[in-house]
Amino acid sequence: MKIAQVTPLYEAVPPKLYGGTERVVAHLTDALVDLGHDVTLFASADAQTRARLVPVRDQAIRLDPAPLKSDLAAHMVMLSEVLARAEDFDVIHFHTDMVQFPMFERYADRTLTTLHGRLDMKDIDGVYELWPQFGLVSISDDQRRPLPFANWKATVHHGMPSDLYAFSPKSSGYLAFLGRISPEKRPDRAIKIATALNMPLKIAAKVDAADKAYWETSIKPMVDGNPLIEFVGEIGDHQKSAFLGGAEALLFPIDWPEPFGLVMIEAMACGTPVISFKCGSTPEVIEDGETGFLVDTLEQAIAAAGRAHLLDREAIRTRFELRFSATAMARRYLDVYADLLAKRPFAETPLDDVVTPLRPYEDKSFAIGA
Numbered sequence: 001m002k003i004a005q006v007t008p009l010y011e012a013v014p015p016k017l018y019g020g021t022e023r024v025v026a027h028l029t030d031a032l033v034d035l036g037h038d039v040t041l042f043a044s045a046d047a048q049t050r051a052r053l054v055p056v057r058d059q060a061i062r063l064d065p066a067p068l069k070s071d072l073a074a075h076m077v078m079l080s081e082v083l084a085r086a087e088d089f090d091v092i093h094f095h096t097d098m099v100q101f102p103m104f105e106r107y108a109d110r111t112l113t114t115l116h117g118r119l120d121m122k123d124i125d126g127v128y129e130l131w132p133q134f135g136l137v138s139i140s141d142d143q144r145r146p147l148p149f150a151n152w153k154a155t156v157h158h159g160m161p162s163d164l165y166a167f168s169p170k171s172s173g174y175l176a177f178l179g180r181i182s183p184e185k186r187p188d189r190a191i192k193i194a195t196a197l198n199m200p201l202k203i204a205a206k207v208d209a210a211d212k213a214y215w216e217t218s219i220k221p222m223v224d225g226n227p228l229i230e231f232v233g234e235i236g237d238h239q240k241s242a243f244l245g246g247a248e249a250l251l252f253p254i255d256w257p258e259p260f261g262l263v264m265i266e267a268m269a270c271g272t273p274v275i276s277f278k279c280g281s282t283p284e285v286i287e288d289g290e291t292g293f294l295v296d297t298l299e300q301a302i303a304a305a306g307r308a309h310l311l312d313r314e315a316i317r318t319r320f321e322l323r324f325s326a327t328a329m330a331r332r333y334l335d336v337y338a339d340l341l342a343k344r345p346f347a348e349t350p351l352d353d354v355v356t357p358l359r360p361y362e363d364k365s366f367a368i369g370a
Contacts (some may be wrong), residue, residue, distance in 0.1 A: 001337065002038045004092040005029045005051070006082055006100070009074050012060040013047035017234040018180065018206040020262050021116040022060075024329075025095050027160050031330035040089070042082055056081050079103055086110070091337045098124075101131040108133040109344050112153065112336060115139070118257055120146040137336060139260040140281030154336045157284070158260050159329030164237065165269040167317045168245025174200040175305060176247035176272070178240070178263045181219055182211045186277075189253035189298060191222045191229055193275075196302045201251070204232040204243055245270035249292070249308035252276040253301060261285060264292075268320040271313035275304045291316045 005028065011019035014026035025041075026049065032039045033050040041047060045055035056078040058064075061071055079100050086092060086107045094100050094113040104111055114137040128136075128150045135153040138144045144152060175197075177190040187203060194201035203223070207215045223229045235243060244250060250267035258280035265285065267274050274292035276282040286292045292311070293304035322328075 001334075002040075002088060002090045003032060003337070004040050004042065004082060004085070004089040005032075006042045006078070006092065006094045006096055008096055009044050009057050009078060010061045010071065012063075013041065013043045013049060014237065015060075016046075016063065017236050019062075020260075021095055023160075023237075023262065024116070024158050027158075027164075027326040028330055028333065030161070031159070031326040032333075035327070035330055035334070037334075040085075042078055054081060054085075075099055083107075091340060093333070093337075098127045098131070101127065101134055105131070105133070108135075110340070111135070112137060112340060114156070115143065116259060118259055119143060120257060135340060137333075140284050142257065142280050142284065143259040145257075153339065154332070156329060156332045156336065157324065158262055158265065159324045159326045160262075160265060160269065161326045162269070162321055165266060166241040166245060167269070167271045167313075168241070169271065169313055171248040171272070171309070171313075172246035174202055174247055176244060176250050176267075177201060177203045177205065178235075178244065178250065178266070179205050180211070181205045181207045181215050183214055183218075184254060184256035186253040186255045187219050188222060189255075189277075189301065190251040191219075191226065192298060193251055193253065193302050193305050194228055195226060197306055198228070199248070199305070200228050200230065202230045202232055202243065202247070204235045204239075206234040240266055241270060244272050247272050249305050250274045251301075251305065252282070254279045254282070256280065258282060265320060265324040268292075268316050268324065271317040273308045273311045273313075273316060275301055275308060277301065287319065291319050 005025055007013055007022055007025040011022040014023045029039055029041050030050045039051035040054060041049050041051040042054045042056055044057040044060045046059045047053055057074050061069055083103055092111045112135050125147060128147055132151050135151050137153055138155045139158060141155050175194050177187055179185055181187055190201060223231050244267045250272055252264055252274050254277055260281050264274045268291055274286050276286050276294055278294050278296055283294060286294055288294045295301045295304050
């Protein structure tokens with residue numbers, strides 16, 4: 001099957017440091033290649049991929065040192081390149097939200113769009129009312145709630161390569177917070193949990209320009225005045241095995257409708273349990289009492305973090321492999337691609353070339369939304 005993957009240009013594929021969507025696109029693209037499909041990736045030139053790369057910008061936007069940049073211009077140029085080659089692909093899989101809709105109306109029946117962000121913003125519903133012909137994929141069932149009328153084709157949870165992070169059978173006795181310093185991620189809760197338990201907390205996170213004031217006024221004073229807290233800063237994939245694997249638990253104390261939360265399955269890959277507030281996708285990802293604990297209050301979070309050591313780290317790793325591997329994700333998407341082709345008039349691609357058969361014992365584990 002000939003598949004185009006179209007990624008945002010903000011981060012490299014995969015990102016060198018923090019970044020979610022581009023990381024998922026990297027894992028999906030390589031897994032599809034490994035399953036025998038002909039995949040073309042439209043991305044910046046610093047992408048690392050096993051697919052055919054069409055470079056549309058010299059480097060990803062965020063770490064580009066140029067003082068003035070237009071992210072809209074960069075994406076318009078990329079979409080023009082994809083449009084010029086649209087006839088070459090059986091499926092064009094967009095990860096760029098809705099910006100491509102006006103340009104690809106003619107090819108809507110061969111496109112699929114995965115939405116990676118929150119959907120409860122003003123004005124956003126009007127886009128999906130105007131362009132209902134574009135099939136959409138959600139990354140959690142909860143993500144769909146603001147747009148129940150949209151043209152949803154499936155929910156496909158994220159996945160990552162099973163060998164990307166190493167399993168750690170034993171922790172080093174600290175708690176971990178990984179991601180971004182922002183009000184909705186609630187690093188303040190993480191600090192309060194660790195302090196209440198008198199446990200060390202390591203914070204590996206980036207501080208966006210938009211969140212610098214929050215860091216300076218709310219979080220940095222809590223870090224500077226607490227000997228239990230270590231601020232590590234941004235880390236890359238090559239550092240996550242040690243960081244997450246050494247943790248007694250990952251704290252995910254969010255306060256917003258998280259569409260997925262990739263860091264949760266990164267922790268699970270290392271065998272590390274996750275303590276998460278019940279927001280957004282977290283009940284779909286965390287199996288309460290098995291791969292972590294779901295909580296509603298700070299007091300519950302403190303108690304849960306205190307008993308995280310009782311969970312079986314090998315079982316957590318096993319659940320990751322069954323539910324959240326990159327291969328599992330790719331096979332779920334192949335089912336959606338096959339359905340897309342089956343509904344297209346005079347589809348030229350035989351369905352036998354689209355779907356990679358699953359071994360019998362894998363059928364249940366790889367069901368969409370498992």
